[in-house]
Amino acid sequence: MNDASTAPTLVVGLGCQRGCTAATLRALLDQALQAHRIELRAVKALASIDLKRDEPGLLELARQLELPLQYFSSAELAAYQPRLSHHSQIAYERTGCYGVAESAALALAERLIQGPAKLLIARQKYAQATLALAGAA
Template identity: 35%
Template sequence: MQLNAPQTTVAIGIGCKKGCPSEAIVALVARALAVASCLDTDACLFTHAAKQNEPGLAKAAKTLGLPLVFLEAEVLRQVSSRAATRSSKVMALFGLPSIAETAALAGAGPGSVLLLARMSEAGASCAIAGRRDS
């Protein structure tokens, strides 16, 4: 389940390769928010619990000034049928079509939709989800 997840307008799902630098994550999130026209929107970062030991994620969240919530695999699996993209590598490693998309959808809660499908660059991936009424 989500632990200490604040109420947000959009959920930003993050996936990354091991050792991904925070600068890559920050740049991708900034670009994704601009593309989705969500720059001045309350947001929170969500990712897979397996990423808890990634220092780049924690540093990126601090730089962005956004909370970072780690979600258990089962929570991500529950929304996996709503993911728009599929990575064979992520499927093989985690049994999920996309960490970024499933984290965004799960973080945004029931009835959420992808506002921006997965974007990837420099070892990081990002997706944005929100509720239909947002």
């Protein structure tokens, strides 16, 4: 059994449309983790863009999971553009970055690890939300 200090730091980046529910986000999270055989308890934090700071679904999901939720500015997220698996023109027009989920996951993973991170689950799209998971490279 991995003790917490050796367990990898995994973080989930989330992007969503206004009004996206916690249930929708949770369904996407459960589906992605199950598909990649990752346990929910391995996830240490959630990340998104600061434009979503007051998004009820994101806040509710973080509360339900008892996980910290960190936000990044579009300028901080834009730095990750070369590493994204998908560039969304719509996301760029709305947020100033080409992919919220992947870049937020990478940004938070690197902040927590204090080293390089990589995408372990590339962008997954579901209903009104996107999700990505990052951890140590």
